[in-house]
Amino acid sequence: MKRLCLILALLAGPAFAQSAGDAAQAAADALEAASIQLDQAESARDRVAALTGTVRAYEDGLAAMRQGLRAAAIRETELSHKLAAQEAEISQLLGVLSALGGQVQPQTLLHPQGPLGTARSGMLVAAVTPGLADKAAALRSDLQEVTALRELQQSAADTLKEGLAGVQAARTELSQAIADRTDLPRRFTEDPIRTEILIASTETLQGFASGLSQIVENEVPENLPRIAGQKGTLALPVRGVLLRRAGESDAAGVTRPGIVLATQPKALVTTPTAATIRYNGPLLDYGLVTILEPQADLLFVIAGLDEVYGKAGQVLPAGSPVGLMGGQALQSGDILSPNGDRGGAGRSETLYIEVREGDAPVDPLTWFATDKG
Incomplete structure (x- = not known):
């Protein structure tokens, strides 16, 4: 983890775009904080929270590395093309510098036309030499930057193996910690037979959501605080990019009242607020x-997961993991690719989010904050 933090700190340097640098620095800080929290975790609840933070920090760190290394690869390509285009000029410059030597003095150059020619040639060399020196300095700077970029990418390639292994280990530990956790309050017990009957008898999400109250036993009133004051500010359950808005058609022409997010493979999905798992x-x-039911008559439907955590009836604290996305975990070559992803597979998974108030769907963006307004 320390090596990953070091690479992120390097990516935060002035050679890269400010946004990439800020993201890398924030990810490095989050990794360190998550490591400390995990070391201090004692109870099952603390361990789940710490591991959740660790997985998220690794995800953000790897994303920052992806962004920074892509910027590094683009910059290296630009410099390489620039140097290639100036190859003839560079060869000529090197020849002139080699002929003049490191300590040219105009008065030591004798001209066949005598003192006057020598004076004129000296003045000419004196005028040209600073320009040649500037060109040489610029060339040296470009070459040094290319070398530094290549060394950084090589170092990152080695460190990525550690980071990718770390996030996978953290996901495995998180799954086990959730399975071992016994301290969550329980509002009801799910009746599996009634659940199967409800699933078999409904053809729409609306029909299933309307019948959720029929599949529970021993339900107690909820005591979660209402979240109306957070409307429009809730964080999305997963790190992702808004792919489709509510009511927009997909490739097959199907429209749904929820939004679709494109995510990284194996991305962690969490509840944005304290909520009861209804199904x-x-x-x-x-x-x-x-x-999820954060309050009465409000449901968050999160669909398209590859793995789900928890059991119906459990009451989750805000930020608790509810599942993982599917797909094949990224490899180091995917992140190091100058194209930024593996043939478009960087965000290959999609998560559907629907919000229902009462018995009707509403635009999820009235509840969740996104980067795209």
């Missing part, structure tokens, strides 16, 4: 689904 499992054509 966990496969549903219709949505894949694995988690339905």
